[in-house]
Amino acid sequence: xxxxxxxxxxxxxxxxxxxxxxxxxxxxxxxxxxxxxxxxxxxxxxxxxxxxxxxxxxxxxxxxxxxxxxxxxxxxxxxxxxxxxxxxxxxxxxxxxxxxxxxxxxxxxxxxxxxxxxxxxxxxxxxxxxxxxxxxxxxxxxxxxxxxxxxxxxxxxxxxxxxxxxxxxxxxxxxxxxxxxxxxxxxxxxxxxxxxxxxxxxxxxxxxxxxxxxxxxxxxxxxxxxxxxxxxxxxxxxxxxxxxxxxxxxxxxxxxxxxxxxxxxxxxxxxxxx
Amino acid sequence: xxxxxxxxxxxxxxxxxxxxxxxxxxxxxxxxxxxxxxxxxxxxxxxxxxxxxxxxxxxxxxxxxxxxxxxxxxxxxxxxxxxxxxxxxxxxxxxxxxxxxxxxxxxxxxxxxxxxxxxxxxxxxxxxxxxxxxxxxxxxxxxxxxxxxxxxxxxxxxxxxxxxxxxxxxxxxxxxxxxxxxxxxxxxxxxxxxxxxxxxxxxxxxxxxxxxxxxxxxxxxxxxxxxxxxxxxxxxxxxxxxxxxxxxxxxxxxxxxxxxxxxxxxxxxxxxxxxxxxxxxxxxxxxxxxxxxxxxxxxxxxxxxxxxxxxxxxxxxxxxxxxxxxxxxxxxxxxxxxxxxxxxxxxxxxxxxxxxxxxxxxxxxxxxxx
Numbered sequence: 001x002x003x004x005x006x007x008x009x010x011x012x013x014x015x016x017x018x019x020x021x022x023x024x025x026x027x028x029x030x031x032x033x034x035x036x037x038x039x040x041x042x043x044x045x046x047x048x049x050x051x052x053x054x055x056x057x058x059x060x061x062x063x064x065x066x067x068x069x070x071x072x073x074x075x076x077x078x079x080x081x082x083x084x085x086x087x088x089x090x091x092x093x094x095x096x097x098x099x100x101x102x103x104x105x106x107x108x109x110x111x112x113x114x115x116x117x118x119x120x121x122x123x124x125x126x127x128x129x130x131x132x133x134x135x136x137x138x139x140x141x142x143x144x145x146x147x148x149x150x151x152x153x154x155x156x157x158x159x160x161x162x163x164x165x166x167x168x169x170x171x172x173x174x175x176x177x178x179x180x181x182x183x184x185x186x187x188x189x190x191x192x193x194x195x196x197x198x199x200x201x202x203x204x205x206x207x208x209x210x211x212x213x214x215x216x217x218x219x220x221x222x223x224x225x226x227x228x229x230x231x232x233x234x235x236x237x238x239x240x241x242x243x244x245x246x247x248x249x250x251x252x253x254x255x256x257x258x259x260x261x262x263x264x265x266x267x268x269x270x271x272x273x274x
Numbered sequence: 275x276x277x278x279x280x281x282x283x284x285x286x287x288x289x290x291x292x293x294x295x296x297x298x299x300x301x302x303x304x305x306x307x308x309x310x311x312x313x314x315x316x317x318x319x320x321x322x323x324x325x326x327x328x329x330x331x332x333x334x335x336x337x338x339x340x341x342x343x344x345x346x347x348x349x350x351x352x353x354x355x356x357x358x359x360x361x362x363x364x365x366x367x368x369x370x371x372x373x374x375x376x377x378x379x380x381x382x383x384x385x386x387x388x389x390x391x392x393x394x395x396x397x398x399x400x401x402x403x404x405x406x407x408x409x410x411x412x413x414x415x416x417x418x419x420x421x422x423x424x425x426x427x428x429x430x431x432x433x434x435x436x437x438x439x440x441x442x443x444x445x446x447x448x449x450x451x452x453x454x455x456x457x458x459x460x461x462x463x464x465x466x467x468x469x470x471x472x473x474x475x476x477x478x479x480x481x482x483x484x485x486x487x488x489x490x491x492x493x494x495x496x497x498x499x500x501x502x503x504x505x506x507x508x509x510x511x512x513x514x515x516x517x518x519x520x521x522x523x524x525x526x527x528x529x530x531x532x533x534x535x536x537x538x539x540x541x542x543x544x545x546x547x548x549x550x551x552x553x554x555x556x557x558x559x560x561x562x563x564x565x566x567x568x569x570x571x572x573x574x575x576x577x578x579x580x581x582x583x584x585x586x587x588x589x590x591x592x593x594x595x596x597x598x599x600x601x602x603x604x605x606x607x608x609x610x611x612x613x614x615x616x617x618x619x620x621x622x623x624x625x626x627x628x629x630x631x632x633x634x635x636x637x638x639x640x641x642x643x644x
């Protein structure tokens with residue numbers, strides 16, 4: 001195939017555009033719905049040009065969705081931060097230290113991630129009900145942490161294994177202690193891996209519905225749990241659903257775009273050697 | 275500066291696994307470059323790591339200048355190490371990498387600057403001091419790693435396969451540079467390598483290990499001339515020594531060599547030695563460069579055919595098949611280039627005085643104490 005003919009270039013570009021549009025169309029549709037007045041929402045034929053309104057935003061704000069947004073953000077950030085603080089040394093230990101039954105223990109940790117979440121949510125509910133963590137922010141962030149921790153440790157262990165152990169030995173020979181070596185040599189070198197993995201943890205916490213619904217109750221409502229509020233007796237408020245949907249998408253996109261460099265490097269590093 | 279002494283050192287990584295190092299007794303003299311040489315898994319790296327304090331000893335003791343150090347943490351042993359894959363910190367510049375051991379140990383700013391500048395000048399890296407290290411060539415990175423090792427004037431430098439990842443020219447260049455630095459600073463050094471050329475070129479003495487057991491410690495020339503056993507004989511020298519079975523002949527003062535279908539006179543001294551040791555079964559070793567290859571038949575020569583010729587410029591290696599029933603082969607090395615070609619018929623002679631005689635059972639050199 002000749003790559004340089006104008007016709008070939010045209011066709012390939014056309015195919016790329018069609019693919020992109022197919023994938024992006026639902027998003028574009030959602031964004032346009034966000035600004036559509038109720039009367040043209042489902043007008044036939046579809047109106048692509050209309051006078052935009054912010055009425056949908058007003059309703060969403062009036063319904064208290066801002067506090068749901070804050071809850072979601074805080075839950076994501078705090079549970080992910082806990083995962084990083086606890087999981088990084090754990091992953092390092094699994095990668096480096098000799099211990100009895102290490103592989104069995106590792107598999108056991110991973111097992112919690114393999115079970116369908118539905119199986120875990122009931123014991124979680126019963127335990128939380130007993131110790132009073134039901135409907136609390138702390139309870140939900142702990143649940144997300146335990147859930148993400150196994151995944152995080154699992155992925156980050158392969159990053160740790162890829163680090164040459166000699167870098168640490170060189171520092172030990174100069175008299176550094178193990179914790180010093182970990183924080184000042186290993187941690188900086190793991191940065192890409194930590195960023196890539198923790199972004200995935202954040203996205204998981206951000207999108208999660210089942211645990212938030214069961215354990216958060218009415219006092220800790222994340223965005224995904226709050227969306228059903230828009231299914232009213234008068235019908236589904238599609239414009240408002242679109243607003244919440246786009247807002248839910250925004251942080252994920254922002255994180256991925258901002259940290260793109262780290263994520264791509266981190267994911268490829270882990271993927272190749274994993 | 276100090277001597278390093280291994281006293282009955284043994285290492286086992288996990289209970290139930292084979293020993294990595296078995297009862298090692300070895301002394302590295304002050305200012306000496308001692309090479310630990312052997313195939314992979316022979317225990318040389320474990321030995322080095324125990325000296326460094328990165329691995330604990332299972333048994334025995336290591337002494338630096340007569341002081342036991344096996345309970346001392348790595349950081350207090352005053353040693354430096356040069357690693358196979360350079361092990362520089364990618365986020366630091368050349369100067370910062372060299373400065374690293376000094377800054378960790380809290381030397382004053384003035385001392386650090388002076389020492390780092392001196393090392394940079396010594397390595398010819400002054401102009402590049404502020405560059406990051408990650409896009410430098412392997413040879414350049416390893417030179418910086420060596421600079422990092424000497425900057426603190428340690429009592430002992432451990433080289434762990436320092437040249438393995440470098441290509442030919444850089445290897446030879448750096449080999450000379452390490453030797454020069456080591457000698458000019460007079461720092462006791464241990465070099466771990468699996469490359470005999472490297473060990474022979476750099477080390478004052480070579481310790482050959484196999485399966486965790488020390489085989490022989492000697493200067494390179496001695497290893498070549500008087501290998502302690504069959505393993506060392508086979509390991510040192512390129513191409514490796516020809517080894518073939520023999521037995522003490524019924525004819526007094528002779529040995530029978532089946533693959534040559536010949537009986538060879540060994541001389542009075544060896545006859546007495548063989549009688550004293552009451553050895554019957556032998557292994558004869560003959561270096562490829564000592565095998566005599568001729569185009570005309572001579573007294574006691576053996577017919578052979580050249581199966582393969584490997585021209586190497588200044589020398590030719592010939593793989594020779596002896597014309598007997600079993601098709602045994604020997605390797606000869608001749609000053610080259612020769613006019614021989616594969617398929618040529620030749621005549622071989624074995625100079626009796628060049629033969630090494632090993633006991634077939636114990637594999638020891640029968641004449642080691644000579």
